[in-house]
Every structure is written in structure tokens, then in C-alpha cells.
Amino acid sequence: MSGGLQDRMAAATRDKRVIGAIRLATWRKVEKRETALASLPHADDLRARAAQIRRHTIEHLPRYLGQFAERVAAAGGHVHFAANAAVACQIITKLAAARTLRLAVKSKSMTSEEIHLNAALEAQGVQVVETDLGEFIVQIDRDRPSHIITPIIHKDRKQVAEAMVRELGCEYSEDPQVLSMIARHHLRDIFRRCDLGISGVNFGIAESGTLCLITNEGNGRLTTTRPRVHVALMGIEKVIPRLTDLPVFLKLISRASGGQAMSVYTTLITGPRKPSDRDGPEELHVVIMDNGRSGILNGPAAEVLNCIRCGACLNACPVYRNTGGHAYDSVYPGPIGALITPLLFGPAHAELPRASSLCGACKVACPVNIDIPALLVRLRHLSRGQQPWSKRLLMQLWSRAMSSPTLYRWGQYLLRGIVADDGTGWATRGPGPLGAWTTQRDLLRPAARSFRERWREELRDDA
Amino acid sequence: MTPDPAAGASHGTVDPAFVQFVAQLQPPPANDTPLPQQPLDELRALAPDSDLVQRFTAAATEGGWQVHGATATTLAEVIAGILPPPDAGHLVLEPLSASALDDERAAALQNLLTARGYDLRRGHDDPTLFDSAAAITGVRAAIAENGMIVVHSGPQTARGMSLIPPIHVAIIATHQIMADLFDYFATLAPPLPTNITFITGPSKTADIEGVLVTGIHGPRTVHAVLVT
Numbered sequence: 001m002s003g004g005l006q007d008r009m010a011a012a013t014r015d016k017r018v019i020g021a022i023r024l025a026t027w028r029k030v031e032k033r034e035t036a037l038a039s040l041p042h043a044d045d046l047r048a049r050a051a052q053i054r055r056h057t058i059e060h061l062p063r064y065l066g067q068f069a070e071r072v073a074a075a076g077g078h079v080h081f082a083a084n085a086a087v088a089c090q091i092i093t094k095l096a097a098a099r100t101l102r103l104a105v106k107s108k109s110m111t112s113e114e115i116h117l118n119a120a121l122e123a124q125g126v127q128v129v130e131t132d133l134g135e136f137i138v139q140i141d142r143d144r145p146s147h148i149i150t151p152i153i154h155k156d157r158k159q160v161a162e163a164m165v166r167e168l169g170c171e172y173s174e175d176p177q178v179l180s181m182i183a184r185h186h187l188r189d190i191f192r193r194c195d196l197g198i199s200g201v202n203f204g205i206a207e208s209g210t211l212c213l214i215t216n217e218g219n220g221r222l223t224t225t226r227p228r229v230h231v232a233l234m235g236i237e238k239v240i241p242r243l244t245d246l247p248v249f250l251k252l253i254s255r256a257s258g259g260q261a262m263s264v265y266t267t268l269i270t271g272p273r274k275p276s277d278r279d280g281p282e283e284l285h286v287v288i289m290d291n292g293r294s295g296i297l298n299g300p301a302a303e304v305l306n307c308i309r310c311g312a313c314l315n316a317c318p319v320y321r322n323t324g325g326h327a328y329d330s331v332y333p334g335p336i337g338a339l340i341t342p343l344l345f346g347p348a349h350a351e352l353p354r355a356s357s358l359c360g361a362c363k364v365a366c367p368v369n370i371d372i373p374a375l376l377v378r379l380r381h382l383s384r385g386q387q388p389w390s391k392r393l394l395m396q397l398w399s400r401a402m403s404s405p406t407l408y409r410w411g412q413y414l415l416r417g418i419v420a421d422d423g424t425g426w427a428t429r430g431p432g433p434l435g436a437w438t439t440q441r442d443l444l445r446p447a448a449r450s451f452r453e454r455w456r457e458e459l460r461d462d463a
Numbered sequence: 464m465t466p467d468p469a470a471g472a473s474h475g476t477v478d479p480a481f482v483q484f485v486a487q488l489q490p491p492p493a494n495d496t497p498l499p500q501q502p503l504d505e506l507r508a509l510a511p512d513s514d515l516v517q518r519f520t521a522a523a524t525e526g527g528w529q530v531h532g533a534t535a536t537t538l539a540e541v542i543a544g545i546l547p548p549p550d551a552g553h554l555v556l557e558p559l560s561a562s563a564l565d566d567e568r569a570a571a572l573q574n575l576l577t578a579r580g581y582d583l584r585r586g587h588d589d590p591t592l593f594d595s596a597a598a599i600t601g602v603r604a605a606i607a608e609n610g611m612i613v614v615h616s617g618p619q620t621a622r623g624m625s626l627i628p629p630i631h632v633a634i635i636a637t638h639q640i641m642a643d644l645f646d647y648f649a650t651l652a653p654p655l656p657t658n659i660t661f662i663t664g665p666s667k668t669a670d671i672e673g674v675l676v677t678g679i680h681g682p683r684t685v686h687a688v689l690v691t
């Protein structure tokens with residue numbers, strides 16, 4: 001999707017069928033999240049604790065990164081450093097070439113999406129197969145994921161069925177159970193033959209050099225068990241200090257994601273297969289990637305690095321729910337994407353923090369209490385020079401009016417004159433500088449009489 | 464907690480570029496406060512003196528486990544009742560010392576199942592696992608709070624046992640059930656096994672229109688047999 005943010009968002013809201021499906025799915029997840037957290041004793045204290053651990057870790061990142069690398073190596077793993085996406089791809093393609101690895105299986109990893117790893121590996125003749133069901137369908141349909149946890153939230157079963165018939169030559173079915181079993185069968189054969197496994201990392205535990213991976217399907221376990229070589233790719237912010245810190249996050253992350261107490265599989269990996277082990281990869285490589293993160297570290301939005309990528313803020317966000325993930329034009333959509341995309345990938349995305357109504361639902365949802373709205377406002381402020389003149393003018397008028405009762409009253413009269421009441425209560429297109437503001441919003445028409453007037457004329461006596 | 468090199472792993476490496484990168488990151492603030500120890504007891508979901516069997520059963524059932532009760536004497540019969548018929552394919556079985564499926568129990572179980580016509584295999588190279596009908600294993604722990612079992616990789620247990628066969632039968636001694644996830648983490652000490660996995664139910668996905676499908680990659684059916 002091309003064009004500016006406004007065009008993309010406007011185009012996305014027009015696809016009623018997709019948006020309807022996304023609304024329903026996200027709404028269900030929000031409800032499940034709320035129920036799951038309400039039934040967890042001390043949920044607020046756990047969230048405060050999780051936030052404290054994340055804050056402490058990011059403040060002391062050099063210490064924990066150093067310790068983590070040392071302990072991964074002590075357990076027999078190899079630690080690589082990628083300053084940026086190109087280096088990360090290079091490290092992994094070189095590893096594959098040096099060992100003549102031909103068939104890579106991947107479990108879902110947003111970090112690998114961030115660096116376009118599949119294309120890099122395929123250019124070197126390594127076949128890459130996504131094994132998370134959603135990512136697998138994205139891959140065979142040459143699509144892009146639109147949610148960091150549920151990648152095909154924008155697709156219906158018909159589209160899935162068509163892609164599978166076309167690419168796998170199977171019988172047509174719209175039954176999700178049947179479709180899933182076709183994928184299982186296809187991927188099982190890949191799992192028998194693969195020689196390279198690529199995964200992300202949910203948490204890296206500094207004190208023991210342990211990688212924590214969380215999945216529901218089991219593809220993450222197969223990916224880190226079957227192949228000869230396991231490569232785990234993680235951003236520098238993924239570490240936590242101690243093993244005993246981990247359960248605090250485990251109790252929260254799946255509840256926040258979609259209301260499960262814990263995901264089906266939580267795996268802790270410490271080193272490659274030992275001589276006494278019966279299976280598992282002979283080699284473990286951990287690629288730790290910066291790719292812009294260290295630049296965020298000492299800046300005004302360092303708090304975004306506390307994110308544990310649970311996806312709760314996407315589901316909670318009214319903008320995400322009405323536009324879907326693709327309109328953000330980033331591998332990281334939703335509120336967290338609106339923050340982290342411009343921070344990681346630069347000024348081309350400077351308008352993304354405006355893709356928010358600042359309603360605060362993301363902050364309520366976030367299991368590590370990141371103040372997303374405050375950060376969005378901060379980033380908007382930093383890039384305000386790039387606003388269209390009409391919006392800047394509107395905001396200036398607004399701020400002047402809000403700071404003076406007389407101007408506010410005059411403004412009300414004026415607005416009532418130009419946005420006439422037509423009985424619906426809403427105006428879809430505002431006049432003058434309000435035009436820009438109303439491209440994706442409806443404007444509440446001013447009441448025939450203001451509250452101040454009613455107060456003066458009829459309510460004051462009741463008080 | 465340093466991993467124990469004596470556990471047999473050879474030492475790995477750290478890219479010097481990484482060491483350099485970490486060295487040039489801004490050091491922690493001057494008013495450096497250590498992360499306080501976990502006040503875990505204040506955050507527990509479940510008190511240690513709760514009815515653990517009851518809570519485990521409820522949480523595990525919700526997660527999709529089929530929970531069965533057994534005693535030492537009825538165990539073999541209970542398991543025989545769970546399994547698919549012998550012609551469904553061979554079974555894989557691994558005894559696990561200090562679990563509810565130690566050598567002695569495993570031997571007894573093997574005798575009974577063999578007598579009923581099952582093909583039981585102990586060695587589990589990958590084809591054995593991929594083509595099997597079910598796996599029977601012990602566990603390292605179970606957690607009542609959210610109905611999970613914990614399995615470790617090691618000389619006795621392949622990671623694939625609880626992952627590759629379509630049915631997993633986990634044998635749990637009731638005294639292995641801990642109340643809270645925190646209790647399990649408090650027991651972890653070096654050297655850690657290469658792989659620790661927590662399992663809350665059958666392999667699941669809801670990627671297609673949010674419809675819950677089980678058995679997408681791992682076992683579709685999971686049984687928890689609680690032995691008193």
C-alpha cells in the first residue's frame with residue numbers, strides 16, 4: 001500500500017468486510033483479556049512489578065546484555081552481534097552457507113520480519129518455510145502479516161482456502177480444522193527434512209543465558225528441536241535479569257495477548273544439545289540485533305523498549321480496529337507500532353504517531369504499563385513541523401480558544417453558524433481547516449444551545 | 464546462575480563486536496539501585512496449602528487436558544483405557560526416574576500393554592516418534608495455578624516425546640503438583656537442563672477466523688493421569 005498515512009487509513013476503512021472481521025476478532029480478544037486479568041489475583045501488582053523489572057533492565061542494559069552473552073557462551077552457544085538489518089541477514093546467510101544448510105524452518109518472529117530475512121536467505125538458495133499457521137498462509141499467499149500476534153486477522157477462511165488449493169494442490173474446504181490439518185501434514189514433511197531452525201526470542205535471561213520462547217502451536221518447539229542448527233534472533237531490549245523474574249511476565253503476557261492463563265508451550269532453552277541429550281540442535285547461535293534500538297535508549301521515548309510485544313494494545317486501539325494493520329505500512333502496526341516504527345526506521349514514518357485518537361485504551365491494556373499516549377504526544381511534538389498548514393492552524397486556534405473563556409464562547413457561536421444541525425448530530429466534513437481533521441473522523445455538531453447558556457437560563461436554580 | 468560446563472557442553476563464543484557495542488552503551492545512572500528481590504509471596508495466584516489436586520484438575524481441564532485419576536495398582540489399567548487400539552500404531556514409552564513413571568512402573572506398564580497386543584518402543588529416534596500413535600512419559604513437575612506440566616530434556620527424555628506423537632499421556636504423581644508458577648522457579652538451580660517446557664494443553668491455533676483448532680503441530684489429545 002502506498003501513499004501517505006491519510007490515504008492509507010482512508011482506503012483501509014473502506015474495506016468493510018475486512019474491517020468487520022478485524023473488529024470482531026479484536027473485540028473478542030479485548031473481552032478475553034479483561035476477564036483473564038480480572039480473575040488473576042494481584043494483577044495490578046504484577047503489572048507494576050513487570051514494569052519495574054523492564055524499566056530496571058533497560059536502565060542497566062549494558063550490564064545485563066554483557067552477562068547474557070557471557071552465559072549463553074558458557075552454556076555452549078555462540079553470540080553474534082548485528083548492528084543493523086543487513087548485518088543480521090549476512091550473519092545468518094553466512095552461517096547457512098558455511099554449513100551447506102538448505103531448508104530452513106521458521107517460527108514466528110517479528111524481528112525477522114523487520115529485517116526481511118526470508119528474502120535474504122532465499123537469494124542465497126536457502127528455502128525458508130514459515131511454520132506458524134498464520135505466517136505460513138501469509139507466505140504462500142505472498143501477503144504481509146497485519147498483526148504482531150495474529151498475522152492473518154485480515155483474512156477470511158475463503159481466502160485461506162483459495163491460497164491453499166492454489167499453492168498446495170489440496171481439495172477445497174472452508175473448514176478451519178480441515179485447512180489446519182492440511183497445513184500440519186504439509187509442514188510435518190518439512191520438519192522431517194529441515195536442517196536450519198530460525199526463531200525469535202520472547203525473553204533472554206541474563207543470569208543463565210536462557211532463551212524463553214512462547215507459542216501455542218508447537219511449531220516453535222519443532223523449529224528449535226528438529227534442525228541441526230538453531231539460530232535465535234533477538235533485539236537488544238529482550239533481556240531480563242533473572243530466572244525468578246520470568247514468571248512475573250509469563251503470568252501476564254498470554255492473558256494480555258488473548259486471555260489465556262499461559263500459552264500452550266513455554267520453552268526455556270539453555271545452550272545447544274549436550275552429549276547426554278537425546279535430541280535437539282547441535283549448534284545454537286544467538287544473533288543480538290541493534291537496528292536502531294540503542295538510539296532510542298537515551299532519548300525521550302526510551303520507555304518503548306519496555307514493550308514485551310504482547311499485542312494487547314493493537315486489539316484495544318479503535319484506530320487499529322477500524323483500519324487493520326496494513327494501513328500502518330510497518331511490520332509493527334497499532335499503538336506500539338505507531339511509536340516504534342518512526343523511532344526505528346526514521347522520519348519517513350514521522351506521521352505515524354498521529355494514527356491515534358489518544359483515547360488511552362492502549363495504556364489500560366499494556367501489561368507493563370507503558371504510557372503509550374504520552375509517548376505518542378511526545379513524538380508528535382517532535383515532528384510537528386511536518387503537519388499540513390491547515391491542521392497546524394486548527395490546532396493553534398483550538399489552543400487559543402481553550403485558554404480564553406471569551407474566545408471559546410465566540411468560537412461556539414461561530415461553529416454553530418457554519419456547521420448547521422441537520423438532525424443526525426454528526427458532520428462528516430468540517431469547514432475550512434476542520435476539513436483535514438474530518439477526513440477520517442466525524443465531527444459532533446454543536447448543540448443548538450451550549451451548556452453555558454442552558455446553565456444560565458434554566459439549570460442554575462436547580463443546583 | 465552460571466550454566467555448569469561440567470554438564471558436558473563445550474564453551475561457545477561471543478562476537479568481539481558485541482563486547483565493543485556493549486562497552487560504548489551509556490553506563491547505568493549514578494543513583495544506581497539494584498532490582499529488589501522478588502516479594503513473590505505477595506504476588507502468588509495460589510496459596511501453597513490450597514487443594515492442589517482439585518485446582519490442577521480444574522485448570523488443566525479448562526486448558527484442554529483430559530484428566531484421569533489412578534493409584535499405583537490401577538495405573539496400567541487406566542492407561543490402557545485411554546490409548547487408541549493397538550492397530551493405530553506403535554507407542555513410545557520412556558521411564559523417568561523420581562517420577563510417577565520410574566523404571567519399575569514403566570516395566571509393569573510395558574508388560575501389560577504388550578500382553579494386550581501393543582507394540583511398545585523405548586528407543587525413539589525421530590522416525591519412531593513421527594510414526595507413533597502415542598507417547599507415554601513422566602513429568603518433572605505440575606503446576607496447579609494454571610494446569611500445566613513441566614518436562615525437562617535429558618538423558619531419559621527427548622524433547623520430541625511430548626511434541627511429535629499425536630497423543631501424549633503424561634503421568635503425574637500428585638505430590639509433584641506445586642501451587643504456583645513461582646514455586647517451580649524457586650526450585651531451579653544450575654545446571655539447567657538444555658530444554659524446559661511448560662505445557663498447558665493440546666497444541667492450539669486460532670489463526671483462521673479465530674476458530675479454535677487443536678493439534679496443529681503438537682499433540683491433538685493430551686491426557687494427564689494423576690497418581691496418588
Ligand code: SF4
Pocket residue numbers: 306307308309310311312313314336362365366367368369370372
Ligand atoms: S506496548 Fe504494551 S500492550 Fe503494546 S505490545 Fe507492547 S507490551 Fe503489549
